Amino acid sequence: MKMRSVGIIGTGKYVPERVLTNADLEKMVDTNDEWIVSRTGIRERHIAAPEQATSDLAYEAAVRALKSAGMTADQLELIIVATITPDTSFPSTACILQDKLGAKHAAAFDLSAACSGFVYSMATANGFIQTGMYKNALIIGADTLSRITDYTDRNTCVLFGDGAGAVIVGEVPEGRGFLSFDLGAEGAGGDLLKLAAGGSRLPASEATVEGKQHYIYMNGREVFKFAVRVMGTATEEVLRKAGKTKEDIDLFVPHQANIRIIQSAMQRLDLPEERCVINVDKYANTSAASIPLALVEAAEEGRIKEGDTVLLVGFGGGLTWGASVLVW
Numbered sequence: 001m002k003m004r005s006v007g008i009i010g011t012g013k014y015v016p017e018r019v020l021t022n023a024d025l026e027k028m029v030d031t032n033d034e035w036i037v038s039r040t041g042i043r044e045r046h047i048a049a050p051e052q053a054t055s056d057l058a059y060e061a062a063v064r065a066l067k068s069a070g071m072t073a074d075q076l077e078l079i080i081v082a083t084i085t086p087d088t089s090f091p092s093t094a095c096i097l098q099d100k101l102g103a104k105h106a107a108a109f110d111l112s113a114a115c116s117g118f119v120y121s122m123a124t125a126n127g128f129i130q131t132g133m134y135k136n137a138l139i140i141g142a143d144t145l146s147r148i149t150d151y152t153d154r155n156t157c158v159l160f161g162d163g164a165g166a167v168i169v170g171e172v173p174e175g176r177g178f179l180s181f182d183l184g185a186e187g188a189g190g191d192l193l194k195l196a197a198g199g200s201r202l203p204a205s206e207a208t209v210e211g212k213q214h215y216i217y218m219n220g221r222e223v224f225k226f227a228v229r230v231m232g233t234a235t236e237e238v239l240r241k242a243g244k245t246k247e248d249i250d251l252f253v254p255h256q257a258n259i260r261i262i263q264s265a266m267q268r269l270d271l272p273e274e275r276c277v278i279n280v281d282k283y284a285n286t287s288a289a290s291i292p293l294a295l296v297e298a299a300e301e302g303r304i305k306e307g308d309t310v311l312l313v314g315f316g317g318g319l320t321w322g323a324s325v326l327v328w
């Protein structure tokens, strides 16, 4: 069976209006701008308004992506929302979004792979479209990490922000679109980065609230080591699968968690920082939204031209990683 070529045919992004700066955080916990900038590269992050949930951020990004693809919501056949901060455990955020958009003909589900969720979702949609099961899909990485961040813990509260990035994927001419994916997981490292309570293992109770177990727990140093390692190995593997070398890549779009992780990866690959998208300074780590926010922003700024080869690579809770090479 001849597989269809699948690629990105529309893009959109959204970040909430409110900006939380390092100076604001200095008033909340024992930290300072110099520490945050030198250890992470982050200067500010956007925080959702109290009435905004993940589906609201996703909706804004989705509307823009549909417009850029020249499509209406009722033409959509599949919606995947990559998120670890769904509006509710169920219904899924994708179903809530399907209703908001009026995407009556779309199947809809959420995908949980933390910061790797967007690449996992694109790989999933690619499979559906390649085999002809669906013609198109709306893929959104959206997270409202501010809702699961402990703003009294300086180790984590400086790192995260809220946002959403969306793409429409569909059939593209041969030679364009996705060339390869590399997805992986190391479940043994799951305890290094997690939200302990609120699931079937540890349902919400007074004790879990008191124990702050509804907030992100992270062993930063261990996650850092994992990140630097898999950014390198996943990049090499996804290039090999695409039959490309690092010199063929016009733009790297890495997960925006920490500028030092991005710089270590670029050094390891011996590539100049100019070939890499960096916006962690403005948005901090937005989990599943991070890669699409960086990709869409780069496209909107004219940094990606038709025919360019782009490499996406991310890592996150699970532990997971995901990478893709695509021709724009």
Ligand code: UT7
Pocket: 030, 031, 032, 035, 036, 039, 040, 115, 154, 155, 156, 158, 193, 218, 219, 220, 221, 223, 224, 227, 257, 258, 285, 287, 315, 316, 317
């Ligand atoms: O999407 C995936 C999720 N996560 C990540 O990618 C994060 C990966 N990890 C990291 O980015 C880094 O490990 C961090 C940014 C989280 C931490 O940087 P680090 O260089 O590994 O610092 P550290 O944890 O070794 O802490 C160094 C010191 C500690 O003080 P002591 O124990 O040496 O006295 C911390 O208490 O820095 C202190 N510290 C802070 N000081 C001021 C930690 N957070 C802060 C803070 N302000 N916000």
